[in-house]
Amino acid sequence: MAETNVAQSFTERRLGSAADLKLYQEELLAQKDPQQAEVIVCYGTGCLAAGAEQVEAALKEALDQAGLDTKVRPLIKTTGCRGFCSRGPLVVIQPEGLFYQKVKASDAEEIVQTTLVEGQPVERLLYQDPQSGEPIPREQDIPFYKKQHRLVLGRIGSVDPTDIRESIAAGAYQALAKVLTGMSPEDVVSEVEKSGLRGRGGAGFPTGRKWRGALKAIEKKGRPVYVVCNGDEGDPGAFMDCMIMEGDPHAVLEGMIIAAYALGSEQGYIYVRHEYPVAIKHLDLAMEQARSLGLLGDNILGSDFCFDLRINRGAGAFVCGESTALFTSIEGLAGEPRPKYVRSVEEGLWGRPTVLNNVESWANVPLIINNGADWFAGIGVPHSTGTKVFSLVGKVNNVGLVEVPMGTSLVEIIEEIGGGVPGGEPFKAVQTGGPSGGCIPYSLKDVPVDYDSLSKVGSMMGSGGMIVMDERDCVVDVARYFLRFLEEESCGKCIPCRLGLTRLREMLDDFSKGKGTEKDVEEIESLGEAIKDGSLCALGGSAPNPVLTTLQYFRDEYLAHINERRCPAGICKELISYQIDQEACTGCRTCARLCPQEAISGEKKKPHTIDQDKCIQCGICLESCNFGAVQVISPALVSQKSQEAAS
Amino acid sequence: MIEFKINDQPVEAQAGWTVLDTARQYGIHIPTLCHHEAVEPSGNCRLCVVELRDGDWSKVVISCMYPVQDGLQVYTDSDRVKNVRRWILEMLLSECPASSEIQRLAQEYGVEQTRFAIHDPEEDCILCGLCVRTCKEVVGVSAISMVGRGVHKVIGTPYMMPSDACVACGSCVTVCPTGAMRRRLDLVRGEPKTRMAHSAV
Numbered sequence: 001m002a003e004t005n006v007a008q009s010f011t012e013r014r015l016g017s018a019a020d021l022k023l024y025q026e027e028l029l030a031q032k033d034p035q036q037a038e039v040i041v042c043y044g045t046g047c048l049a050a051g052a053e054q055v056e057a058a059l060k061e062a063l064d065q066a067g068l069d070t071k072v073r074p075l076i077k078t079t080g081c082r083g084f085c086s087r088g089p090l091v092v093i094q095p096e097g098l099f100y101q102k103v104k105a106s107d108a109e110e111i112v113q114t115t116l117v118e119g120q121p122v123e124r125l126l127y128q129d130p131q132s133g134e135p136i137p138r139e140q141d142i143p144f145y146k147k148q149h150r151l152v153l154g155r156i157g158s159v160d161p162t163d164i165r166e167s168i169a170a171g172a173y174q175a176l177a178k179v180l181t182g183m184s185p186e187d188v189v190s191e192v193e194k195s196g197l198r199g200r201g202g203a204g205f206p207t208g209r210k211w212r213g214a215l216k217a218i219e220k221k222g223r224p225v226y227v228v229c230n231g232d233e234g235d236p237g238a239f240m241d242c243m244i245m246e247g248d249p250h251a252v253l254e255g256m257i258i259a260a261y262a263l264g265s266e267q268g269y270i271y272v273r274h275e276y277p278v279a280i281k282h283l284d285l286a287m288e289q290a291r292s293l294g295l296l297g298d299n300i301l302g303s304d305f306c307f308d309l310r311i312n313r314g315a316g317a318f319v320c321g322e323s324t325a326l327f328t329s330i331e332g333l334a335g336e337p338r339p340k341y342v343r344s345v346e347e348g349l350w351g352r353p354t355v356l357n358n359v360e361s362w363a364n365v366p367l368i369i370n371n372g373a374d375w376f377a378g379i380g381v382p383h384s385t386g387t388k389v390f391s392l393v394g395k396v397n398n399v400g401l402v403e404v405p406m407g408t409s410l411v412e413i414i415e416e417i418g419g420g421v422p423g424g425e426p427f428k429a430v431q432t433g434g435p436s437g438g439c440i441p442y443s444l445k446d447v448p449v450d451y452d453s454l455s456k457v458g459s460m461m462g463s464g465g466m467i468v469m470d471e472r473d474c475v476v477d478v479a480r481y482f483l484r485f486l487e488e489e490s491c492g493k494c495i496p497c498r499l500g501l502t503r504l505r506e507m508l509d510d511f512s513k514g515k516g517t518e519k520d521v522e523e524i525e526s527l528g529e530a531i532k533d534g535s536l537c538a539l540g541g542s543a544p545n546p547v548l549t550t551l552q553y554f555r556d557e558y559l560a561h562i563n564e565r566r567c568p569a570g571i572c573k574e575l576i577s578y579q580i581d582q583e584a585c586t587g588c589r590t591c592a593r594l595c596p597q598e599a600i601s602g603e604k605k606k607p608h609t610i611d612q613d614k615c616i617q618c619g620i621c622l623e624s625c626n627f628g629a630v631q632v633i634s635p636a637l638v639s640q641k642s643q644e645a646a647s
Numbered sequence: 648m649i650e651f652k653i654n655d656q657p658v659e660a661q662a663g664w665t666v667l668d669t670a671r672q673y674g675i676h677i678p679t680l681c682h683h684e685a686v687e688p689s690g691n692c693r694l695c696v697v698e699l700r701d702g703d704w705s706k707v708v709i710s711c712m713y714p715v716q717d718g719l720q721v722y723t724d725s726d727r728v729k730n731v732r733r734w735i736l737e738m739l740l741s742e743c744p745a746s747s748e749i750q751r752l753a754q755e756y757g758v759e760q761t762r763f764a765i766h767d768p769e770e771d772c773i774l775c776g777l778c779v780r781t782c783k784e785v786v787g788v789s790a791i792s793m794v795g796r797g798v799h800k801v802i803g804t805p806y807m808m809p810s811d812a813c814v815a816c817g818s819c820v821t822v823c824p825t826g827a828m829r830r831r832l833d834l835v836r837g838e839p840k841t842r843m844a845h846s847a848v
């Protein structure tokens with residue numbers, strides 16, 4: 001984003017009081033002309049990968065070329081991820097809120113000419129309603145956004161996260177000011193308690209109760225006490241914390257500073273995985289700018305309260321997100337969990353009282369302080385208040401990040417916001433809660449997404465991953481995939497996890513090859529329970545969940561593998577054969593050219609056939625055929641057919 | 648005095664004790680592998696698991712680290728507990744087939760054989776880490792450590808080179824529950840050098 005060092009432009013300014021902050025906000029707002037056009041280019045990971053940088057450069061150039069009068073010259077601004085990543089690169093034109101998707105550098109001139117000069121939308125870049133095909137010009141009318149309730153993500157997409165002035169103009173640090181001028185530490189803790197906020201990082205522990213526990217521990221043990229932010233986010237396919245740290249780092253800082261005030265902490269740590277360089281850069285910049293304004297560091301907003309933050313780069317191991325492993329890692333040791341029957345609020349970092357919260361949990365705190373606990377508790381459902389950010393991935397049209405009130409049903413999220421499965425069939429299942437969450441079948445599509453309802457059906461909220469599966473996903477294969485991931489990530493400290501995950505995965509490998517008995521199904525369940533009960537930390541303690549839930553809901557599919565040697569989804573290689581439908585094949589030769597084994601033969605414009613002895617079941621023919629002529633069948637049927645042909 | 652129950656039998660313990668300490672005081676048998684009075688517990692073998700119950704609520708914890716509390720109801724041989732131990736032992740049978748201690752324990756818990764493939768018939772180390780902790784905490788030299796991560800973990804010296812730090816006290820051999828350290832000590836001390844290549848893997 002803006003490459004100039006913004007901190008330099010206001011180093012002379014230090015906010016001496018809460019009133020000073022308010023004044024500064026008003027000044028910043030007054031400098032803005034609400035009618036000035038803004039061209040917002042999404043600089044989130046997805047849009048950058050799709051070429052947002054080139055789009056931005058082309059837009060700049062096109063603006064220069066157009067030679068618009070400097071006074072009305074539109075601003076170009078880059079922001080964090082808008083959530084609708086599958087449509088990137090995204091460009092939004094304010095104040096109209098025109099939403100352009102899949103923008104290419106070559107579209108820049110037309111956007112400038114048609115929209116900025118002539119004031120007309122560029123029709124072909126607008127999002128089209130998938131049902132009616134009608135263009136929807138404005139972001140807020142698109143179904144993906146319409147059903148969402150973006151609070152935590154509220155500023156993301158409208159502020160440039162590398163310039164603190166933008167965030168301050170949009171209200172950042174007002175909650176901190178409110179706390180410093182009118183709330184006692186006790187007020188803050190009871191407000192968070194009353195809000196009902198529960199941890200967004202995994203276990204869903206009530207945040208207020210955690211802070212209260214830390215206050216009690218401080219009474220016994222005294223200070224120092226530490227506040228720590230968990231930004232390790234290791235779930236495959238999850239990127240909500242990354243998006244918050246990149247797109248609105250000040251929300252996280254403000255939440256942590258407020259907690260530090262409530263607990264009397266002078267030092268905090270933000271633990272971020274090193275694969276998130278942009279998040280680290282934005283947090284660093286945010287801290288530097290907040291320090292120079294007097295919002296972080298010594299005598300915050302002119303008060304006696306001093307608190308500073310440091311970033312720790314995680315080594316990238318999934319298990320380092322576990323609280324005790326995270327502490328050992330910050331302490332400079334190998335990130336391995338410690339058995340704990342003493343809570344980390346009493347004995348956390350360096351054995352001191354410590355409050356560890358997740359990125360999204362921290363970002364909720366300023367909202368609660370600003371709007372009050374009752375307001376917050378009014379969103380969502382009892383026992384699961386507020387909103388939750390989900391990363392919606394897999395077999396779903398609108399891949400991206402969504403924020404909805406707790407208690408929204410699975411089907412609303414997947415079908416109304418996510419636009420359903422490509423092709424229109426209902427989804428088969430959805431994995432919630434990350435790699436060690438559970439797999440929920442379509443029949444439970446109306447389950448409200450809240451902590452308690454999800455655990456009732458054998459899954460969990462986790463940190464908010466949502467992986468949608470369709471009929472082409474095999475549950476045995478899915479369970480193996482997650483187990484393999486966790487097996488690789490196991491720290492190896494305790495026996496049930498170190499040995500058990502491998503053994504469990506090997507048993508599933510056999511199933512995918514059609515080997516196994518119904519008795520083995522029970523043995524898998526029994527081993528799964530032993531790993532859950534016996535493991536030291538929650539990595540092992542929840543790793544069998546995908547296996548156990550798929551067995552609970554899709555037992556028949558498991559049994560088909562071993563009893564009929566058939567993979568209903570057509571995924572397990574040893575249990576499928578490909579064959580070409582002689583009626584449908586046009587003899588276009590596409591598959592024959594692509595087959596790495598040269599297993600497909602036939603004359604041009606005549607039906608082709610697959611030599612089963614050469615075929616390695618890679619599936620390239622199936623994907624490449626434009627006429628739907630390649631079929632997946634069970635190997636037993638192939639041999640039957642060849643016998644028929646022979647006789 | 649802290650009062651609670653183990654297998655429905657009332658017991659008394661002192662503050663700071665673990666459930667395992669208390670059980671031993673009363674002669675209630677709980678199997679352990681990675682626990683030793685001389686060093687800090689690390690809680691990794693998980694053989695000492697017990698079940699806590701309170702009405703419908705129940706949870707499996709490790710007795711060697713669980714601090715005693717008034718009113719606990721501990722079960723040392725429940726179905727859940729036995730299930731964990733049985734699987735651990737069956738897996739250890741294939742992992743460390745050369746250890747007679749593991750074979751003995753397996754028999755005690757009714758595990759006659761293992762369904763799992765044996766990778767190394769000579770292996771006897773269960774990676775309980777007692778040797779490492781003893782070397783560090785009791786001897787104070789840290790000549791050995793866990794090398795590698797996850798499923799690739801082994802006991803060794805830095806870079807698998809003979810270590811000058813080792814004072815050849817043999818404490819690690821004494822604490823090792825399976826006898827595995829005997830074979831490894833030569834690697835640590837580095838003599839005779841020729842044996843290294845064999846035992847380093």
Ligand SMILES: Cc1cc2nc3c(=O)[nH]c(=O)nc-3n(C[C@H](O)[C@H](O)[C@H](O)COP(=O)(O)O)c2cc1C
Nearest residue numbers: 199200201202230232233321323357358361538539
């Ligand atoms: C294997 C494992 C990985 C975890 N990874 C993360 C993570 O990446 N981010 C996170 O916030 N919490 C993670 N957690 C949960 C943390 O241990 C902890 O509960 C959480 O950070 C507390 O914050 P919260 O109460 O705000 O959710 C993980 C837990 C386990 C067992």
Ligand code: SF4
Nearest residue numbers: 492493494497537540
């Ligand atoms: S459960 Fe797995 S990750 Fe956790 S301590 Fe045990 S081996 Fe390590």
Ligand code: SF4
Nearest residue numbers: 772773775776778823
């Ligand atoms: S050598 Fe012995 S004491 Fe050391 S980890 Fe292996 S089994 Fe435990």
Ligand code: FES
Nearest residue numbers: 044046047081085
């Ligand atoms: S990266 Fe642009 S919408 Fe997510």
Ligand code: FES
Nearest residue numbers: 681692693695711
């Ligand atoms: S003896 Fe308790 S975990 Fe090993």
